[in-house]
Amino acid sequence: MIIDMHSHLAGGFSDKFVREWINDSHFGCMPAWFKDGKERWKPEDFQKFWADEYCMDMEEQGIEKVITWGVVMRPYDCVSTVEEVAGVAAQHPNNIIPFHCGDPLGGWDAVEDLSRAVNHFGFKGMKVFPSYNWVYPDDERIFPLYEKCAELGIPTVVHTGFTFNHNAYLDYHHPADLDKVCAKFPEMTVIAAHFGFQWAEEAMTLMFKYKNLHADLAWFLLYPTDWLARTFAWAKHFGLVDRIMFGSDYPLTDGRNDGIVRLREVVSYQERHEILPSLTEEDVIAIMGGNAKRVLGL
């Protein structure tokens, strides 16, 4: 079973956020994957992606389940409601597994929202974007949310790695900021989104330290093959492969971007260049879905 552990409901992004992303950041300089690499993203492109399209693309790729969430980035006026996300998930109950997007600075109201999402609508986890709310992942104002996730027995995805927006400083995105979170909530499954991206080695050091720390590969497989080959060799060496999970980051990247093909390219590169220990085919299958299945209790 292939499970995509990381996708977004693009409709939740506010005009303010999208304008800043497209007009003022390097994201806007990149060719849009859905325009055959010939044109750049435009702000209005964000409105075109809805669950129907992704579910069709998923089927083409043999992806059975996709985790998706809305967005809460207060400084950019991005706030998806529990009902919005639940509504989309309800249209594709066999494919979409909804995660609640927590408001890191929302206090007890945010905790109530999370409880409602899980207990009333059957959401299976939480995602938070501390950095795009201009705080660190280990800011103690987020702890009530983490505590609730631990109590509910659901995984928490925390954005780490890269940043596009002004004021969402790179410093807020470091996976080392999960050190205190993992220590304080050892019973909670924490997932470092994007594998910490340029800080994958630091993320692995922490994963070695904390058994509750996991990582998703959203956007990560777009990195150069030689770098991926070395990173996965380290992951294998440290025994971390069973906590790494495929994610696409659709629609920011191509949901049809075939993760399993990309991982096999990496394995073949490892073997050709003797970057050892290399991943096995069983590892690839586990990363593509087996590990996620266990984390989600499917």
Ligand SMILES: [Zn+2]
């Ligand atoms: Zn993402």
